[in-house]
Amino acid sequence: MRMLRQLLYRLIISLRTFRKKGLRAGFAELGRTISRIFYQRAEFIVIARALLEQIPPAASKQGLVIRRATTREEIASLSPIADMIDMARFHKMFDHGSFAFIAFQNDQPVGYCWVSEEVDRNVTRVQPPLHPGDACVHDLFVSPAHRGRRIGRALVSHRLRFLREHGYKRALAVVRRDNVPALKVDKKTGYTNIGEMSHTRILFWDSFRYNIPDA
Template identity: 30%
Template sequence: MPGVWRVFRNPYGRALYEFLAARGVTATWMCEYVRSLDGTGPGDGDEDGDSGADRESDRPFTVETAAPARVAPLDAPVEQLVDGESVVAAFEGETPLGYLFLSVGATHDIAPLERSMSFEGAYVRRVFVAPAHRQRGVASALLVAACRDARDRGASRATALVAFDNRPSRGLFEKHGGVVEPVGELPVNRYNRPYEGAAPPPDPHGSIDI
């Protein structure tokens, strides 16, 4: 059964979430992943972190910091970019395959948590790969490139918030050295109305497509 987070990654699902939230039915259950950028993590060498044979020079696509307009075909929410935040994107020729947003030392309004948060070092969010190009190492390449860029900009660590049941994204960050902060497994677990079940429903804003 697919993760419930997928239900909210479309306009209809988001509308449903906002409808419920307006009536006081909300829940947030997220994991805070942190990865050291000391140069010893997966993908910090010549490889992209997928395998020894999958080097950057062998990939059929490139990864670079890109102008927001270049990822417009993917409907990237570039209007959400904050000052100093950049778009790291993968391209095959001029075709965008995926992207993520990267900031260093920025403060973000985390809507599901109803508060602003400042992250030590880098903050990675909005990882997305077009469905037709998944399972090609694009997400890994994006994350590795973002971590290198952040390290070059002086960041000593990178952080990402991921919906608890978004297993693909959790697997991505764990594969690349991300660990859940001891106090970050449940940064906020707030319900305006009781939820009876083994786990609360996920928040769409905290989920990441890969």
């Protein structure tokens, strides 16, 4: 059911791409959608940061406000910067106990990040194995129009300080190997690589492989 729902969302996005960007872009999006049905593979870096020491706030653009979302209505406020696939996933993550921090500039959402205390593959398929005192941090995003303003670093710092103040000992994240901007932000905020993992999907079959010697 989850995969069929995502496929439907992808098809809708493809149709919107046809209307907004023309035939070439629409067929490209449709081709990516069809290929995802049969095969997907991604490689990830597993990173961690201890939460023992004090975490200073990161400098960011004046007027930036970061708040924890505590209601479904607040999660819905992300719709201007997230597509329907992510919005469906975000609502499900929120209902399963994950929580988000949203960055606002002039009362408009410009970025977000998430925290999960448990691994639930029905909600977030790619997560590292967690131990007591660990929290999984994921889905860091800043809208393209607002990048380069230290908003990502402010979100990361805010999230880490929240976790430390609430008794967590370590933050773990899984970042796609090709997501260079996110890896740079994480490195600047004290994360270190502790392992690797991969996710392969063939139709309805999923395989996860971990190599995390220090976990």
